[in-house]
Amino acid sequence: MKRAGSRGTFGVIGKYAGFAAAAVRQRGLTGALRDVVSEFWFDRCHGLRTTLPSEVRAREAGYSQQVEADAVQYQGVPPRIASAILSHFPESAFRATFVDFGCGKGRGLALGLVAGFRRVLGIELLPSLVEIAERNLCGLRLEHPGCEVRVEAGDATEFELPTGALVAFLYNPFRGETLKRVALRLRYHAAAYPVWIVYVNPVELTTFTAQGFTVEREHRRGGRVEAVLLVPSPIDSVPATSMPISSRRRPAR
Numbered sequence: 001m002k003r004a005g006s007r008g009t010f011g012v013i014g015k016y017a018g019f020a021a022a023a024v025r026q027r028g029l030t031g032a033l034r035d036v037v038s039e040f041w042f043d044r045c046h047g048l049r050t051t052l053p054s055e056v057r058a059r060e061a062g063y064s065q066q067v068e069a070d071a072v073q074y075q076g077v078p079p080r081i082a083s084a085i086l087s088h089f090p091e092s093a094f095r096a097t098f099v100d101f102g103c104g105k106g107r108g109l110a111l112g113l114v115a116g117f118r119r120v121l122g123i124e125l126l127p128s129l130v131e132i133a134e135r136n137l138c139g140l141r142l143e144h145p146g147c148e149v150r151v152e153a154g155d156a157t158e159f160e161l162p163t164g165a166l167v168a169f170l171y172n173p174f175r176g177e178t179l180k181r182v183a184l185r186l187r188y189h190a191a192a193y194p195v196w197i198v199y200v201n202p203v204e205l206t207t208f209t210a211q212g213f214t215v216e217r218e219h220r221r222g223g224r225v226e227a228v229l230l231v232p233s234p235i236d237s238v239p240a241t242s243m244p245i246s247s248r249r250r251p252a253r
């Protein structure tokens with residue numbers, strides 16, 4: 001997956017042809033086709049329209065150059081990968097709030113609900129994608145009465161984390177400084193509450209390990225790590241120098 005950016009029609013076609021070629025290289029033709037079929041099937045079963053990728057023009061939505069530079073374009077998470085990693089979660093984790101950072105059109109949130117989370121929240125940069133996610137989640141809301149499903153428009157670095165245990169779901173939504181800021185906030189949340197991080201396509205895994213998270217499980221295919229489950233190491237490993245100015249004091253346990 002490439003970073004967001006603006007380009008002409010031919011550039012866009014070339015880019016998607018590049019994605020298709022990369023998928024075939026990584027998974028073989030049969031594996032890539034199987035993934036496409038399973039994505040369509042998941043969407044069809046749950047009344048979603050999440051398959052088409054979408055460019056992220058964050059500047060047009062009023063965000064800074066940094067936010068746009070770090071953003072990764074919208075592409076729905078492959079259900080096969082997300083379900084595989086969520087299937088190893090302990091029962092207690094399903095009482096946590098499931099937060100999809102960069103929820104796009106809502107496929108990750110749908111997977112969270114289907115997996116058994118009762119409170120799922122999405123934060124997404126682009127209001128246009130939030131609208132699509134809201135439409136996509138209508139049917140699942142009816143099928144899961146009593147569950148809280150909420151989607152907000154905004155920058156993930158500004159998102160106020162809900163109190164309590166948290167499952168943070170990230171399908172390579174952003175990189176660089178933006179990812180660092182989110183990782184740091186998760187680290188502080190982890191000082192007070194249980195936190196599990198599902199990072200699919202973990203291209204900047206070291207951002208989390210630098211914050212003291214450790215890989216508890218890897219999901220691999222064809223020698224490639226497709227997703228990881230991260231959990232916090234003990235609080236004492238939080239490097240004092242990386243504390244944000246506003247929270248230099250030690251967080252409550």
Ligand SMILES: C[S@@+](CC[C@H](N)C(=O)[O-])C[C@H]1O[C@@H](n2cnc3c(N)ncnc32)[C@H](O)[C@@H]1O
Pocket residue numbers: 001056067070071072073074075076077100101102103104105106107108109123124125126129154155156157170171172173174178
């Ligand atoms: C690869 S898609 C992930 C889609 C979704 N999580 C899923 O699993 O189907 C990345 C999404 O992150 C969003 N995004 C990028 N930077 C963001 C930021 N700073 N805050 C919130 N969302 C962001 C993009 O707009 C895009 O929709």
